[in-house]
Amino acid sequence: DRACGDGPAEADGPGPADWTEGTPAERRAAFAAFRRRDPTAARAALEAGFRAEKAEIRQSLVSALEVGLSEADAPFLETCLDDRSAGVRAAAQRLLPCLTRSLLASRMAVRATAALAVTSKRKLLGGTAHTLTVTLPEESPTLARDGVEPQASARPGGGTRARLLQDILGASPLHALAAHPPRLWIELALRSEWADPILEGLLAAIRRERDADWARALAGVLGEAYAGRLSGIRRTNPLRALWARAAALLPQAEWEGLVEDAFRAGEAETVLAHLGHGPAAFSARFTAAHLDWLAAVTRGSRAERDALAKTWLIDRFAERALPDEDAAAAAAAILTRLPEDADERLRGQLARLAETLELRAAMRREFGSPFTAGESARG
Structure with a gap:
């Protein structure tokens, strides 16, 4: 997508x-x-x-x-x-x-609202109960003309018709769901037996339209669900992975703030999931926070160090960090203080990080290229 x-x-x-x-x-x-x-x-x-x-x-x-x-x-x-x-x-x-105003988008919007419907009912003790009704679409020549056809292999979350639903939502304009707030659609989808295709479809539509409000709603609900703050939702690795992909659609400053919160919470698995996505270039503030987190993890348990080494995210961080003398010095200090029993793979990754940041910092000094948050951090 x-x-x-x-x-x-x-x-x-x-x-x-x-x-x-x-x-x-x-x-x-x-x-x-x-x-x-x-x-x-x-x-x-x-x-x-x-x-x-x-x-x-x-x-x-x-x-x-x-x-x-x-x-x-x-x-x-x-x-x-x-x-x-x-x-x-x-x-x-x-x-x-x-x-989003094209005839194809209009046809997709009709299909999306035919597939997903919210019914609301007043509770006896006050408030409103909402229910999501899902009607899986059927394949058809007109649907195929618009680019939605059965896939050769079915994905988790249903078979052929579930994948048709996912693709319809992914191609439908988000304004098709304007009858209810994004958060309500997402919460109801998360509790549905068709959660996977619905959420994957919404994720694709949000990415395509770059809709910040929908992105915030999706990342917010999934984050709450993974934190155990939504009743009836199990905390699973696939849920965490989906949250990380949704959070990557946030504006950069908001994504960095979210990951910094995970740094402070000491949630290594959550941090690693988010770092697998996100912007290609980090701000100076986030670079420093990331280095502080690396320092803490590499001085922590062997299990956390081994998990970090397996991801190869340190090599990617070397390319995404905003390089300066302080960052290069911090990376060198992390390598120096690495426990003797650390995995050689991790040691090699940290050595490359220090070398790369030093090289890129030297290139900045040589060519005098100023970087600010949001600009390319590549040397």
């Missing part, structure tokens, strides 16, 4: 001037550059000669519409759902859910 607007790497740089000539890669790059300059004119030019293009080119150029994608592209992409090329159809099926 990707967020809408995460354009293809080929579109990052300027392409050749003429998008109608050259290799498929050159044409894609040139068309992407055209889209950046004038999205409307680029789409109109593509439509004019689209049917005469070979399937490979049609697929490549439709995918490039991700650059500058807007609701104005929806009618053309809708026609691509009936293209004779499966690749073109797949490209349109991937882009149309990003356009």
Whole structure:
């Protein structure tokens, strides 16, 4: 799953001037550059000669519409759902859910609300009881046209129809569920026998739309459930893993704050789960907090040190940390103070961490590149 607007790497740089000539890669790059300059004119030019293009080119150029994608592209992409090329159809099926007012999004919204319904009833002693009714969808040609078909292998949480439900929710606009607050949908889903496909579908939709309110609700409810604050929900490793994936959708400062709380709580397994996700570059504050946590864990029990070594997250931290002299010195001190009975794998990881941070700090001194939170921390 990707967020809408995460354009293809080929579109990052300027392409050749003429998008109608050259290799498929050159044409894609040139068309992407055209889209950046004038999205409307680029789409109109593509439509004019689209049917005469070979399937490979049609697929490549439709995918490039991700650059500058807007609701104005929806009618053309809708026609691509009936293209004779499966690749073109797949490209349109991937882009149309990003356009939350498109016809495809509307069809998905209808399917989502047909599959999930909340009924509310007044309690005798006050308050309201809510119930989630789930109606699993059936496969159909119209659903397949929109890109939702049975998968070759079923995932945990149900069979083919459960996976159809997951994919429908993943492609449906979140405004389809506006009748109730995000938290209510999520809590009811968590208690449902179809929790896995519903929550996976919501996770995909939140990631695609980058909706911070839904992300906060999902991470908040799952965090409470894992902490044992929601009755009837078992604290399991899959629940913790889902919470970590949901938390990674939070704004960076909020994600870092959540993980810092886990640092202070000494919950090593929770910390490791969250560090497997999150931003590619850490702020200076979080880098320092992470190093303090590493120091505490490496001086703690052998079991915690061994668990840390198995994750290989230290190597990834070396690339994500914001490097400065203090960070490099802290990493070197952690290595120096490592107990003699520490696993050699862990010792090697810490040695690489210290070396990498020192190298990146030296590069910053040499080239004078200032970093702040949110910027790339790569040397």
